Amino acid sequence: MIRIRLSTPADGDRAVEIWRAAVDATHHFLTPEDRIAIEEEVKGFLPLAPLWLAVDAGDRPLAFMLLDGSSMEALFVDPVHRGQGVGKALVEHAIALHGAITTEVNEQNDQAVGFYKRIGFVPTGRSEHDGQGRPYPLIHLRFQPQN
Structure with missing residues (x-):
């Protein structure tokens, strides 16, 4: 059972x-230098x-999401728990809180x-560039509930 908490x-x-496990599993497009620099920022x-x-029955975090109002600034899932x-x-929780939400995703993260x-x-x-000006294109996305 998945529970959502702050x-x-x-x-x-x-x-x-x-974050580290998810990035290592999905962000192969980062240069080694950028990967190190980004991790320092993240830490x-x-x-x-x-x-x-998102936590399991033992309250161990499996994934996290950062919201800034209705903007989902980050969503990272431990690769061991992907597809579950x-x-x-977490996205459904954001939608329940805000209805219409937006996010950005690295274009190279298929x-x-x-x-x-x-x-x-x-x-x-x-x-063309990520939020720090690095050459990693972003796709801007929007979710709006179906009426």
Whole structure:
């Protein structure tokens, strides 16, 4: 059973572990230098961020999501738990909170692009660079509930 809850400072190390494992499994397009630099940024920010966690029956985090209003700024699932509805449960939680939500995904992350399209996100635009100006194109996506 998956439960969704807000993170606490005690969850910080686990969130970084999830991020690291998920990125290593899906972000093969990053240069080694960028991968190291991004991890340093993440380690400084993620443990203190207000995350929504998907946790198992033992309260162990399996995935996390960062929301900024109706913008989903991050969604990372431990690769061991991919394909089990964990990411979808977090997205459904965001939709329950905000209705229409938006996100961005690295264009080169085919698995994530496919996931978002399968659950009802539609592309609304594209950027040539990521939010830090690196040469990793982003696809802008929007989910709106069907009426």
